[in-house]
Amino acid sequence: MRFLLEFKSFYKVGDIVLIHYWYNDMITPVIITETYNRKVKVTHNINLYIESLKNQNLEVEKYEKHKHLFTIFNAPDEEVKTTHILQHHV
Numbered sequence: 092m093r094f095l096l097e098f099k100s101f102y103k104v105g106d107i108v109l110i111h112y113w114y115n116d117m118i119t120p121v122i123i124t125e126t127y128n129r130k131v132k133v134t135h136n137i138n139l140y141i142e143s144l145k146n147q148n149l150e151v152e153k154y155e156k157h158k159h160l161f162t163i164f165n166a167p168d169e170e171v172k173t174t175h176i177l178q179h180h181v
Contacts, residue, residue: 107180135166
């Protein structure tokens with residue numbers, strides 16, 4: 092049962108969060124790329140995300156140090172509900 096509803100501003104674009112990945116039943120870190128009402132679009136491909144940040148001349152050090160944790164590189168971007176996010180990855 093889910094008792095806690097998150098505020099809209101709780102998850103921001105660029106946050107690294109943990110979700111339960113449906114395909115192989117593992118908990119994996121993802122990066123939030125877009126936010127909607129109660130859904131967020133997440134990506135598993137950190138290399139592509141870092142390259143897009145470098146093209147925009149934005150900070151990438153935060154993502155470089157967590158690069159080794161991302162194990163799924165060929166998964167498609169997907170939309171998940173904010174209630175399916177397990178926790179922030181620190």
